[in-house]
Amino acid sequence: MNPVRKKIQRLLVLFAFGVLALNYPLLALFSKTAFGFGIPLLYLYLFVFWVIFIIFIAFVAERKKMPKTSYPLTYNRKAD
Amino acid sequence: MLQEWVILLVSLCYLGTLFAIAYYADWKSDLGESVISNPYIYTLSIAVYCTAWTFYGSVGRAAETGVGFMPIYLGPTLMAALWWFLLRKIIRIAKVYRITSIADFLASRYGKSSLIGGLVTIIAVVGIMPYISLQLKAVSTSYYVMVHYPDFEMIQEHRVTSIWNDNAFSVAMIMAAFSILFGTRHIDATERHEGMVAAIAFESVVKLLAFSAAGIFITFIMFDGPVDLFDWAGRYQETARLMKLEVLPGGYTNWFTLTFLSMMAIMFLPRQFQVLVVENVNEEHVRKAAWLFPLYLLAINIFVLPIAFAGMLLFPEGHVAPDIFVLALPLTEGQDILALFVYLGGLSAATGMVIVATIALSTMLCNDLVMPILLRVLSIQQVDLSRVLLFIRRCSIIFVLLLGYFYYRFIGESYTLVSMGLVSFAAAAQFGPAIIFGVFWKDASRRAAISGLSAGFLIWFYTLLLPSFARSGWIPISFLKHGPFGIELLKPYQLFGLNMFDPITHSVFWSMFANIGLLVGISLFDRQNTMDRIQASLFIDVYRHSGDTHLWKGKAMITELKDLLARFIGPQQTDRAFARYSSTHHIDFSKDMQADAELVEFAERLLSGAIGAASARVMVSSIVEGEEISPEGIMKIIDETSQVLEYSHQLEEKSLELEAATKELQEANRRLKELDRLKDEFVSTVSHELRTPLTSVRAFSEILHDNEDMGKDERHKYLDIMVKETERLTRLINEVLDLAKIESGRADWFMENIDLTEVIKEAVASTSQLFREKAITIVEMTPTFPIRVFADRDRLMQVAINLLSNAAKFSPSEKGTVTVRVYYKKREIRVEVADNGPGIYPEEQKKIFEKFKQITDLRNGKPKGTGLGLTICRRIIEYHNGRIWVESEPGKGSKFIFSLPD
Numbered sequence: 001m002n003p004v005r006k007k008i009q010r011l012l013v014l015f016a017f018g019v020l021a022l023n024y025p026l027l028a029l030f031s032k033t034a035f036g037f038g039i040p041l042l043y044l045y046l047f048v049f050w051v052i053f054i055i056f057i058a059f060v061a062e063r064k065k066m067p068k069t070s071y072p073l074t075y076n077r078k079a080d
Numbered sequence: 081m082l083q084e085w086v087i088l089l090v091s092l093c094y095l096g097t098l099f100a101i102a103y104y105a106d107w108k109s110d111l112g113e114s115v116i117s118n119p120y121i122y123t124l125s126i127a128v129y130c131t132a133w134t135f136y137g138s139v140g141r142a143a144e145t146g147v148g149f150m151p152i153y154l155g156p157t158l159m160a161a162l163w164w165f166l167l168r169k170i171i172r173i174a175k176v177y178r179i180t181s182i183a184d185f186l187a188s189r190y191g192k193s194s195l196i197g198g199l200v201t202i203i204a205v206v207g208i209m210p211y212i213s214l215q216l217k218a219v220s221t222s223y224y225v226m227v228h229y230p231d232f233e234m235i236q237e238h239r240v241t242s243i244w245n246d247n248a249f250s251v252a253m254i255m256a257a258f259s260i261l262f263g264t265r266h267i268d269a270t271e272r273h274e275g276m277v278a279a280i281a282f283e284s285v286v287k288l289l290a291f292s293a294a295g296i297f298i299t300f301i302m303f304d305g306p307v308d309l310f311d312w313a314g315r316y317q318e319t320a321r322l323m324k325l326e327v328l329p330g331g332y333t334n335w336f337t338l339t340f341l342s343m344m345a346i347m348f349l350p351r352q353f354q355v356l357v358v359e360n361v362n363e364e365h366v367r368k369a370a371w372l373f374p375l376y377l378l379a380i381n382i383f384v385l386p387i388a389f390a391g392m393l394l395f396p397e398g399h400v401a402p403d404i405f406v407l408a409l410p411l412t413e414g415q416d417i418l419a420l421f422v423y424l425g426g427l428s429a430a431t432g433m434v435i436v437a438t439i440a441l442s443t444m445l446c447n448d449l450v451m452p453i454l455l456r457v458l459s460i461q462q463v464d465l466s467r468v469l470l471f472i473r474r475c476s477i478i479f480v481l482l483l484g485y486f487y488y489r490f491i492g493e494s495y496t497l498v499s500m501g502l503v504s505f506a507a508a509a510q511f512g513p514a515i516i517f518g519v520f521w522k523d524a525s526r527r528a529a530i531s532g533l534s535a536g537f538l539i540w541f542y543t544l545l546l547p548s549f550a551r552s553g554w555i556p557i558s559f560l561k562h563g564p565f566g567i568e569l570l571k572p573y574q575l576f577g578l579n580m581f582d583p584i585t586h587s588v589f590w591s592m593f594a595n596i597g598l599l600v601g602i603s604l605f606d607r608q609n610t611m612d613r614i615q616a617s618l619f620i621d622v623y624r625h626s627g628d629t630h631l632w633k634g635k636a637m638i639t640e641l642k643d644l645l646a647r648f649i650g651p652q653q654t655d656r657a658f659a660r661y662s663s664t665h666h667i668d669f670s671k672d673m674q675a676d677a678e679l680v681e682f683a684e685r686l687l688s689g690a691i692g693a694a695s696a697r698v699m700v701s702s703i704v705e706g707e708e709i710s711p712e713g714i715m716k717i718i719d720e721t722s723q724v725l726e727y728s729h730q731l732e733e734k735s736l737e738l739e740a741a742t743k744e745l746q747e748a749n750r751r752l753k754e755l756d757r758l759k760d761e762f763v764s765t766v767s768h769e770l771r772t773p774l775t776s777v778r779a780f781s782e783i784l785h786d787n788e789d790m791g792k793d794e795r796h797k798y799l800d801i802m803v804k805e806t807e808r809l810t811r812l813i814n815e816v817l818d819l820a821k822i823e824s825g826r827a828d829w830f831m832e833n834i835d836l837t838e839v840i841k842e843a844v845a846s847t848s849q850l851f852r853e854k855a856i857t858i859v860e861m862t863p864t865f866p867i868r869v870f871a872d873r874d875r876l877m878q879v880a881i882n883l884l885s886n887a888a889k890f891s892p893s894e895k896g897t898v899t900v901r902v903y904y905k906k907r908e909i910r911v912e913v914a915d916n917g918p919g920i921y922p923e924e925q926k927k928i929f930e931k932f933k934q935i936t937d938l939r940n941g942k943p944k945g946t947g948l949g950l951t952i953c954r955r956i957i958e959y960h961n962g963r964i965w966v967e968s969e970p971g972k973g974s975k976f977i978f979s980l981p982d
Contacts, residue, residue, distance in 0.1 A: 019339075023339070031324045035314070050157060056161075057161050062371075
């Protein structure tokens, strides 16, 4: 498969996964007065998920070096 | 306790530092070195998202709703996952078409319509007004806290009567001056502000450090780390309830709404669009920013909950507003320096937002609202417009800040920071559908976008902004409680009786419903004009076109173009741009007087950087003669895909046709070659066949000529031979002519209903002489009744006679028997002539019907006949749709059979 398409699909799936994980009903599972490592469960879940999500974005975004696509290209190409 | 002058001095010094940084970056940029061209500065500039709302308001919201502050930062984190393809595409579009603001972007996308540009500008200005007032409120409150702490009476009572001793007004004016210095030093064709970006990045560092410093101090020094803090918080009902989501007003729906709003806001707030898209140096930076920016958000939020809990534990009486906990806590502990640093962080957060927002809005106001009107109303032929542009922008900045100030003064007191900000978020979200659909969906049309935007904006205005006036007493409160004129169905917080949502969700639901519904619905039924379709294609297929569209067909004089540009962006910049163009395109402007399409387009883009796409189009078309848009250009853009498809389809068909034609040609060629070979063979055989009798006739006539004294018998014998040979010659020539006639289709056929039996009988009768000569028995087995066939009588007779005479020829004399049968078989009428002659070898059986293929006599090896008889027979029978063939075995005689269809 085209690497650009693959990357886009991965990012879309990641996005959908994030939206699901950060909303009802998954979120309701953690909405209780309980502590994990001395930190309220809800806070712990949200922040840990946040960190993991960032790692995932970094992983997908940086994983494969795509061909550079800067614009305008003429700045890089010396006019000869 | 710090003196007021210290605080003022530090504030001004800080602002001075910012200006120094900006000036340095601009200076570097003029030298050609960009200090901001890296993903880290880019990320920090995006962090202008974190304003005073984040700095002070998050803690306030956390103190009321626990995690309720988080969706505002989780939304952008989620959105960052989509940046790599959504944001990158928008950046590419903006760079290729020199987009300078979100209004410009939407106007360009929807047919360079100045109506859309103006509409977006109005929405943006009105929508951002609460947001700017939020910053003013935060700065002025934090200043009062710094000056009067711990005298909360004074802090609460700082409401003033005249604007001249209102410190928020001073803040607004200082910020206006600052924005003017940053953003409108000169008109730049690219409309990028390197200095501003550098200053913003610096501010992002300051606010993160300040907030973290406060967080670390409160969490680790005032308490024993977060675990200790949460342990304390868990013991009190007031704080423990914040650990669940149920405290969130509006519950999970509200949570979802806020996430959605912040996802839209991070992309489509005018200032975010400014830093994300317009100020972007390299679209590759998006890759790193997509995870660095969420990391920044995480870092700046990590201490929000601890600070909120600490504040609630230490100020349980509620006399300190939660919005100022972050400042009040260090002050309570006597940490004046830390508090000053925190105050500076808050100032950073507020000024950063105000600077970028006012610059973005002033560009929009100038390019998309004022200029289009000005260009239409006034005659601006001889004025140096670059000064006018700068003047308009400076006025716009002051106007925007004044709007924010008045909103703050009249409304701001009755709202918390976050609820003010959310009103703005809901306004910015109105841009989302038009942009996202516009970037991926070609059919999104101008009318649909206008309808969607206006409807969304009006609903937002009615359900969020008007109620804020009502709540502050500027409109009777009955407007909220009983609806306008007592119409319950139109209550702004329960429009059409929808009463299950909190005000924000309610407004977002209705406005998005109308916005997206109209955008999609009208697009589906709308018919776009050429310009709209061109712009849609240019945006959606931006990676394919990348700018070289050559839309302009008409010609313009280069000098006129230069004059036009110089009026807007100044002569120096114009000269520089043209010089660069001539060196990269190898065009000598001193020779060429006429600008070609590419140059006109280049000029239009430069101009649209300064005055917006819609106005630029109007200005350039005023000096270009001839048709605006070349049909080829349109075809190239709109129909490229379909054209390519069509073309390849045609190509495919053509190649199939060609293939078939080639096959036919090859076949024809093969047949021609075969025919040619046959003809050669035929000619040589015919000449050979003709020569044999001729030679013998000549030889005998020479003998007769030379020997006059030859005996009578002998002479008679020779003459006899000569007569026979000439007869043979005549027969041969007749047959050749006959065959040629049949083969060329020039033979005359007299088709009629005839009795085949009778024909055969006649043929037998006419050949009976041959059989008698050789004493061959002939047996006729013909039916007694007539057999009707539709045929040429003479030709059939010819075939029968030919077969019979062949049989007579090959049958042995005396013992020979020839049988003629006429019968039905397999729905055919068959005529069979059988002899008991020597028979034919199998390999010869096929050949004998070909021209000049004579049967080798099995007895003496000498061919008899002309070799054309059977060929003619076959032609005749084939003409009658019949078949002719031979069945034979050497030594057992032969059967010649022909059949005719019944």
